[in-house]
Amino acid sequence: MNIQEMILALQKHWSEQNCIIMQAYDVEKGAGTMSPMTLLRSLGPEPWNVAYVEPSRRPDDGRYGENPNRLYQHHQFQVIMKPSPDNIQELYLESLKKLGIDPLKHDIRFVEDNWENPTLGAAGLGWEVWLDGMEITQFTYFQQIGGLEASPVAVELTYGIERLASYIQDKDNVFDLEWTDEVTVHDIFFQPELEHSTYTFEESNTDMLFQLFTMYEQEAKSAMEKGLVFPAYDYVLKCSHTFNLLDAKGVISVTERTGYISRMRNLARSIAKAYVDGREKLGFPMLKEEK
Amino acid sequence: MAKDVIYEIGLEELPARFIDDAEKQLAEKTEVWLKELRISYDSIISFSTPRRLAVLIKEVSEEQTTIEEEAKGPAEKIAKDADGNWTKAAIGFTKGQGKTVDDIFTKEIKGTTYIFVKKRIEGKSSIDLLPDFKVIIESIQFGKNMRWATQTLRYARPIRWLTALYGEEVIPFEVAGVKTGNVTYGHRFLGKKIILKNPGEYQSSLFENYVVADSKEREGLILEGIKQLEEKEGYQIPIDQELLNEVRNLVEFPTVFAGSFEERFLQLPSEVLITSMKEHQRYFPVRAIDGELLPYFVGVRNGNSYALDTVIKGNEKVLHARLSDAQFFYEEDQKQPINHYIKKLERVVFQEKLGTISEKVKRVVNITEQLTKELNMDTEDAAHAVRSAEVCKFDLMTNMVNEFTELQGIIGEKYALRYGEDQTVAKAIREHYLPKQANGNLPQSVAGSIVSIADKLDTIVGCISVGLTPTGSQDPYGLRRQATGILRILKDRQWNISIEKLLDITESLYVTLDIEQGNREQVTKELQEFFKLRAAYLLKEMTIEQDVIQAVLSKEIGLIGYSQAKAGCLSEKRNDDKFKFVQEALVRILNLANKTNQTKIDPSYFETASEKALYEKFQTVSMKYKEAVQSKDAPQALAILSELAESIHEFFEKNMVMAENEELRNNRLSLVNNIAQLIMDYADLTDIEWKQTF
Numbered sequence: 001m002n003i004q005e006m007i008l009a010l011q012k013h014w015s016e017q018n019c020i021i022m023q024a025y026d027v028e029k030g031a032g033t034m035s036p037m038t039l040l041r042s043l044g045p046e047p048w049n050v051a052y053v054e055p056s057r058r059p060d061d062g063r064y065g066e067n068p069n070r071l072y073q074h075h076q077f078q079v080i081m082k083p084s085p086d087n088i089q090e091l092y093l094e095s096l097k098k099l100g101i102d103p104l105k106h107d108i109r110f111v112e113d114n115w116e117n118p119t120l121g122a123a124g125l126g127w128e129v130w131l132d133g134m135e136i137t138q139f140t141y142f143q144q145i146g147g148l149e150a151s152p153v154a155v156e157l158t159y160g161i162e163r164l165a166s167y168i169q170d171k172d173n174v175f176d177l178e179w180t181d182e183v184t185v186h187d188i189f190f191q192p193e194l195e196h197s198t199y200t201f202e203e204s205n206t207d208m209l210f211q212l213f214t215m216y217e218q219e220a221k222s223a224m225e226k227g228l229v230f231p232a233y234d235y236v237l238k239c240s241h242t243f244n245l246l247d248a249k250g251v252i253s254v255t256e257r258t259g260y261i262s263r264m265r266n267l268a269r270s271i272a273k274a275y276v277d278g279r280e281k282l283g284f285p286m287l288k289e290e291k
Numbered sequence: 292m293a294k295d296v297i298y299e300i301g302l303e304e305l306p307a308r309f310i311d312d313a314e315k316q317l318a319e320k321t322e323v324w325l326k327e328l329r330i331s332y333d334s335i336i337s338f339s340t341p342r343r344l345a346v347l348i349k350e351v352s353e354e355q356t357t358i359e360e361e362a363k364g365p366a367e368k369i370a371k372d373a374d375g376n377w378t379k380a381a382i383g384f385t386k387g388q389g390k391t392v393d394d395i396f397t398k399e400i401k402g403t404t405y406i407f408v409k410k411r412i413e414g415k416s417s418i419d420l421l422p423d424f425k426v427i428i429e430s431i432q433f434g435k436n437m438r439w440a441t442q443t444l445r446y447a448r449p450i451r452w453l454t455a456l457y458g459e460e461v462i463p464f465e466v467a468g469v470k471t472g473n474v475t476y477g478h479r480f481l482g483k484k485i486i487l488k489n490p491g492e493y494q495s496s497l498f499e500n501y502v503v504a505d506s507k508e509r510e511g512l513i514l515e516g517i518k519q520l521e522e523k524e525g526y527q528i529p530i531d532q533e534l535l536n537e538v539r540n541l542v543e544f545p546t547v548f549a550g551s552f553e554e555r556f557l558q559l560p561s562e563v564l565i566t567s568m569k570e571h572q573r574y575f576p577v578r579a580i581d582g583e584l585l586p587y588f589v590g591v592r593n594g595n596s597y598a599l600d601t602v603i604k605g606n607e608k609v610l611h612a613r614l615s616d617a618q619f620f621y622e623e624d625q626k627q628p629i630n631h632y633i634k635k636l637e638r639v640v641f642q643e644k645l646g647t648i649s650e651k652v653k654r655v656v657n658i659t660e661q662l663t664k665e666l667n668m669d670t671e672d673a674a675h676a677v678r679s680a681e682v683c684k685f686d687l688m689t690n691m692v693n694e695f696t697e698l699q700g701i702i703g704e705k706y707a708l709r710y711g712e713d714q715t716v717a718k719a720i721r722e723h724y725l726p727k728q729a730n731g732n733l734p735q736s737v738a739g740s741i742v743s744i745a746d747k748l749d750t751i752v753g754c755i756s757v758g759l760t761p762t763g764s765q766d767p768y769g770l771r772r773q774a775t776g777i778l779r780i781l782k783d784r785q786w787n788i789s790i791e792k793l794l795d796i797t798e799s800l801y802v803t804l805d806i807e808q809g810n811r812e813q814v815t816k817e818l819q820e821f822f823k824l825r826a827a828y829l830l831k832e833m834t835i836e837q838d839v840i841q842a843v844l845s846k847e848i849g850l851i852g853y854s855q856a857k858a859g860c861l862s863e864k865r866n867d868d869k870f871k872f873v874q875e876a877l878v879r880i881l882n883l884a885n886k887t888n889q890t891k892i893d894p895s896y897f898e899t900a901s902e903k904a905l906y907e908k909f910q911t912v913s914m915k916y917k918e919a920v921q922s923k924d925a926p927q928a929l930a931i932l933s934e935l936a937e938s939i940h941e942f943f944e945k946n947m948v949m950a951e952n953e954e955l956r957n958n959r960l961s962l963v964n965n966i967a968q969l970i971m972d973y974a975d976l977t978d979i980e981w982k983q984t985f
Contacts, residue, residue, distance in 0.1 A: 083441050
């Protein structure tokens with residue numbers, strides 16, 4: 001099964017479970033969780049079921065396309081269901097079958113793993129799902145987001161697409177993976193990997209990035225002052241990516257690091273709160289539709 | 292007729308580390324609960340797997356035990372009127388108990404006679420009481436709880452089914468929206484939904500559906516599988532009990548398998564291999580009979596042996612990827628000289644207010660240099676210690692430690708040897724992190740011990756200087772553990788250097804530092820108090836009494852080993868009748884001391900023979916005492932002080948210290964003060980609660 005077929009199979013499966021099939025969010029981010037489709041929509045009482053592929057950029061993991069396992073940009077298949085269904089584990093295991101993974105032929109386990117993202121003031125409990133000893137999915141019941149208690153609780157499934165594909169296609173090197181039968185990951189992503197790594201570690205304009213961080217932060221604050229939650233959140237994402245670029249280049253000391261993270265966390269918190277308040281003012285419209 | 296009862300909580304996979312304790316709680320709480328309910332039974336058997344916690348209660352009686360109680364009523368004088376007839380109070384009481392006045396009998400309690408009736412509490416049907424088990428389920432404590440969906444219950448993981456049977460009958464109740472039934476589930480993939488006909492079939496029905504419900508039985512199966520592999524392949528597979536406990540709680544039906552990795556990975560440091568296998572993948576490493584690591588590993592599958600080859604291949608692939616990464620880091624790391632990493636430390640902050648790790652290392656080197664001088668170490672030992680201090684943190688900057696943080700120091704030792712550092716230095720890099728826990732192993736090498744002390748001293752003095760003193764349960768930098776570590780090393784080494792001297796050396800470094808610090812005097816006091824508490828803790832661990840600890844540490848901690856020896860002596864003398872005579876004399880001196888600050892003794896003012904005798908005794912005792920202190924002989928020092936006792940008693944008997952004549956008085960007070968000072972050097976004996984019989 002090539003990656004494209006995997007994605008289509010997952011989309012079909014989760015679409016059948018009444019998930020909205022969303023497209024990737026177009027601001028750089030380190031994880032699918034950071035998409036507003038997850039982070040903001042998981043808050044508040046309104047039901048929300050969604051699935052999407054998210055390209056995740058982690059500048060620090062860039063390896064000039066030389067490492068068989070690490071990438072500047074990898075892909076996650078993200079599922080959010082709120083409230084968490086009682087049969088969510090079964091639904092998830094069904095999805096593995098759709099990817100051709102016969103559980104009787106493998107060893108599938110749920111191994112405790114508690115997740116935390118300090119930048120977003122988010123935390124959850126759950127597992128990493130092991131397939132014959134390999135972590136293929138992060139399975140999390142959100143407990144807190146943006147510093148707010150998650151209630152009802154949303155469940156998040158994050159499949160590591162390249163990881164899963166390397167197993168399904170039995171390839172040792174991520175660049176050998178087939179995206180389609182004719183096109184490999186190498187064909188599509190090798191050049192960007194190399195160039196992004198070069199840019200991140202050698203060529204990026206540090207002064208400009210520091211300035212951008214401050215400007216994005218300022219813009220997020222201004223947008224918030226005008227009650228514009230979604231634009232403010234976009235600027236927090238931009239802050240986060242800019243910070244990741246600076247951090248990967250090693251120009252942020254450990255001391256400063258804590259400072260930057262708490263600046264972003266404070267913004268995320270105020271945005272989360274404003275989002276829920278705003279939805280409440282609207283009378284939680286999606287809750288009404290449900291009834 | 293008595294019937295068996297089964298309660299099973301079906302859960303999404305519980306964290307392995309919670310399972311044993313949860314099963315134990317369930318069994319214990321069930322026992323207490325049944326006792327309180329007065330429901331008799333034959334035995335309680337508990338079970339646990341990642342997906343279930345259960346208790347099987349054998350032979351549960353149909354009813355609660357019926358009991359007879361004596362219900363106490365009013366006093367007889369209230370219950371009867373002057374004519375000896377029952378009063379309203381008595382009638383009301385009997386009615387309230389469902390009895391009549393004919394049932395009354397009397398009993399005397401503390402001189403007053405009360406009326407009583409015998410009351411029979413009929414046992415209720417068990418089936419009506421068994422639903423209360425809900426409370427037991429909700430009361431199990433886990434290390435970490437969560438919420439799910441719209442439920443308000445906080446539990447380790449979501450509850451998915453509840454099985455509760457009394458004989459064939461379902462015990463009806465509901466927890467977190469889940470209703471009880473007679474259904475349980477087998478292994479997630481190999482098993483089926485099971486309709487449980489009666490509790491007695493619980494274990495066997497699950498086994499038919501690939502669930503070994505008894506965790507000890509799973510452990511036995513794993514051990515058996517491992518033993519077979521050992522015999523068949525000639526392996527030696529050391530059993531790490533902690534890993535075994537975790538692995539048995541990650542599976543419902545264990546199947547042991549062996550996989551292999553490429554032999555070239557064996558050149559990696561064995562700690563890297565073992566960490567990858569044990570910590571990351573939960574495999575058992577495999578050794579040859581001679582103890583050498585072999586390129587194999589042993590894992591445990593949650594399932595049977597069907598398609599086991601696929602599972603083995605998958606696991607091998609994962610380990611291969613991990614070890615390839617490690618190999619890559621290992622090779623990358625070796626491309627740079629040691630100085631490359633030392634230089635990199637300049638960019639890493641140790642603590643916001645305390646600067647970079649590089650700056651910390653410079654201080655550690657400085658402290659180490661001074662320690663080697665204080666301890667009169669020979670040139671070679673000193674040079675090794677200083678070199679160890681210079682390089683002690685370099686491995687923090689390697690890829691390997693970045694990936695395997697738990698291997699800090701261990702990787703440092705390995706790499707240092709490759710860089711051609713002296714063996715002593717390499718070992719000290721690893722050992723300077725010791726002891727890792729309050730009672731952990733101490734460094735074995737001199738260099739490791741010195742750098743360990745220097746590194747910890749710097750952290751403690753640094754943190755407390757900038758106001759990061761631990762409070763209550765908050766000790767994020769582990770300062771308490773580190774202070775205890777310093778004391779333990781000093782004691783173990785019997786090094787002739789006091790805590791006060793060490794603090795002095797370290798603090799004098801901080802005085803010149805360009806960082807924002809608290810008031811120096813205040814900080815010094817805080818540091819001394821901090822260490823005193825740690826020293827007290829250490830002495831308390833040795834079962835020294837609190838008052839003795841306080842007496843010994845009242846002046847200073849000094850040499851911890853010597854202070855401990857003094858405490859040991861006093862702890863013994865505290866209950867020794869023969870010491871009463873001495874103790875009274877010395878304490879009397881201490882009680883009288885400090886009435887004035889006179890210390891100047893002029894022998895020409897002495898009037899009586901007894902005060903002259905005390906003065907002379909004091910002079911000889913002083914000399915001998917100093918010698919005993921020099922040789923750190925705590926019992927001898929105390930014995931010498933004891934020699935004063937007779938002269939002291941005589942002195943107080945025959946002299947008025949507070950004489951009218953001022954010069955005479957001051958001279959006597961000076962004598963007392965001088966002796967007191969000598970005693971206080973040993974300990975403040977007034978702090979001790981003497982336990983001799985009087």
